[in-house]
Amino acid sequence: MSQQHHKQCDVLIIGAGPAGLSLARGLAPSGLSIVLVETHPESVLANPPYDGREIALTHYSRETMQAWDMWDKVPANEIYRLKDARVLNGRSNYQLHFPQPTAARGKPADSLGFLISNHNIRRAAYEAVKPFANVTLMCEHNAVAVQTTSNQATVTLDNGSQITCQLLVAADSRFSQTRRLLGIAADSHDFGRTVLVFRMRHTLSNNHSAFECFHYGRTLALLPLESNLTNCVVTIDNDKATALMAMNGEELAADITRELNGRLGDMTLVSSIHHYPLVGVHAQAFYGQRSALIGDAAVGMHPVTAHGFNLGLASAKILSELVTQAAQQHRDIGSNSLLAQYQRRHMPHTRMLYHGTNAMVTLFTNDAPPARLLRSLVLRASNHCPPVKRLISKQLTG
């Protein structure tokens, strides 16, 4: 193979989604040479389209994004405050309430967290990476083969060129091709459901409260943006999703208004509708020889508990700190011991959240009479158990 078809770098990241770009930004000050391979053209990374996702971010994620110059790159009027959260079950008006906190991460706080559109996070991450000359973007390419030895990893791209690195990182989504090529197994759970996301304007204020309504037959989450603008997240069985997706704006607004018993007044659809399959994935290992998994490639969460990107950012932070430290101390940045340390620091938390979320979703989407009763009891018990509420609030704020 000719010289220009064989590139060398220190860290090769497959996937320039929010997790891959965040890792590149976290690593960039180390001076290591970093290559990001991404399927999409660079114009899409620079100006990602609206995709319906509003990402609920913890205070901890905000700190990380601030440290990596990503937070300030999001327009201030498009960072929305998530004051408090309420959970409802079935047709009952009883609410499990997670109140507005007075402090988070040792500082005064007036919100549980923040909401930022996914396309704004992606653009901010791209802009934060761009100024670094040691980060190279190779867009419109796919990784098609991977080979690892004890001292390097080599990736073959779809144009036949190869890149050799000390550390290979898979950040190519929950359906990660790189994870498969590395032979790292993953547990996956297909919920048999689809999630639909869209924005509605409404005549009554949402008071900046988030709602998770576990209605019978479908789940509806309301994420407050402006006081009269809310992101609606409907999860519904796949066979019923088609009918909902076929509705025009007026029909959908009427459907959601009915579902909410008019809680937000008259509603109007003001965005395009986006849909995603509900499949949760947890890799059995977060590293292999000369390789690591981050973001959704490591753990792809059900969105109901809003942990996905928060965990992706945490994975990028942990790995970038370990790699930067090793580089500063002239140690091997892709050693087994370093990667095992990454897994030890990240996996226990993700396992607990992944299985906890799946168990909760399984219960709260089961409409059989005994499950309905248990759902109601769980809500009431949680409301009257301060340690449980504190634990969940802490997960929400980070």
Ligand SMILES: Cc1cc2nc3c(=O)[nH]c(=O)nc-3n(C[C@H](O)[C@H](O)[C@H](O)COP(=O)(O)OP(=O)(O)OC[C@H]3O[C@@H](n4cnc5c(N)ncnc54)[C@H](O)[C@@H]3O)c2cc1C
């Ligand atoms: C409806 C919905 C709501 C959500 N809400 C929240 C929330 O409130 N809070 C939260 O924290 N998270 C939330 N999430 C999760 C969050 O969106 C994801 O965790 C996050 O986008 C994952 O980022 P990622 O970079 O790991 O993967 P992705 O965003 O999937 O990016 C992967 C990138 O890899 C590229 N790629 C794929 N294959 C290849 C290849 N072979 N070669 C090169 N490039 C490749 C893709 O083009 C893409 O750019 C939500 C998700 C959904 C669907």
